[in-house]
Amino acid sequence: MDTTVLFNMSYGLYIIGAKDGKRNVGCLVNTVTQSTSNPVTVTVCINKDNYTNDCIKKTKEFTVSILSEKTKENIFGIFGFSSSRDKDKFVQVPFGLTPSGLPYINEGITGYMQCKVINFVDNFTHTIFIAQVQEAENLFKEPPMTYAYYRSVIKGKTQKNAPTHVNESEKTDIAKKVYVCSVCGYEYPSSTDEFEQLSNDYACPICEAPKNKFKLNLKNSSSQ
Incomplete structure (x- = not known):
């Protein structure tokens, strides 16, 4: 389903x-x-x-x-x-x-x-x-x-307590590398190279977690 x-x-x-x-x-x-x-x-x-x-x-x-x-x-x-x-x-x-x-x-x-x-x-x-x-x-x-x-537009994720939360990791399509906030799930919208060049005082625009809370993940990128 x-x-x-x-x-x-x-x-x-x-x-x-x-x-x-x-x-x-x-x-x-x-x-x-x-x-x-x-x-x-x-x-x-x-x-x-x-x-x-x-x-x-x-x-x-x-x-x-x-x-x-x-x-x-x-x-x-x-x-x-x-x-x-x-x-x-x-x-x-x-x-x-x-x-x-x-x-x-x-x-x-x-x-x-x-x-x-x-x-x-x-x-x-x-x-x-x-x-x-x-x-x-x-x-x-x-x-x-x-x-x-x-x-x-904001590229926000749904918190796990929300009634509409869906585990998107269950999808198995072509993947690309993205930096993802481990606190709220926000995905940095530009290239991984650009993210790595950001200042160490960069903070997540959604939950204000520091840059070191972002993890390099694989994102399913084909049609849903």
Whole structure:
């Protein structure tokens, strides 16, 4: 079964914000969907291993920041490839607070929503949260970031906790040599010779890992 066909499905990219007591937590997801219009409800799918999942189950509320094509690349590394158990991700980015104190990104987004959980469903490795939108605001008139744009333009990879993660190493086609970030999977877009000539202080544009975290790998390069 060629699971890369799932890459053709339409998704957006979002930052989910929540609270752990007084501390802000958050993660990157690509599965937020409007469910009904009256009342306005959404569903959000979050991996059970994500600390944000635990916090939402406790507090029953969260925010959704809708990323735009102007989102800076480091956002994906901060929220997609590290854990809120270990650090406060929001201190590394511009953010605001809703009237009830929930965090949302306020740069590189189209807008945000504040949501109240009304139910949740166990879904194997993930939890599907069903929530009512309590507040919503448009902030910037920018095209929303799609999953396709993230993969084709930014050259980003899907973190292993995402419901849409696909193990691309299973493909067996003609291969070429590329330098790949061992932390987030970002592929350096130019030649291996150019990468080797980069300064030692080069950092991954997605997760900010240092140059020594890049490994020379073989990439399948024929049609998918």
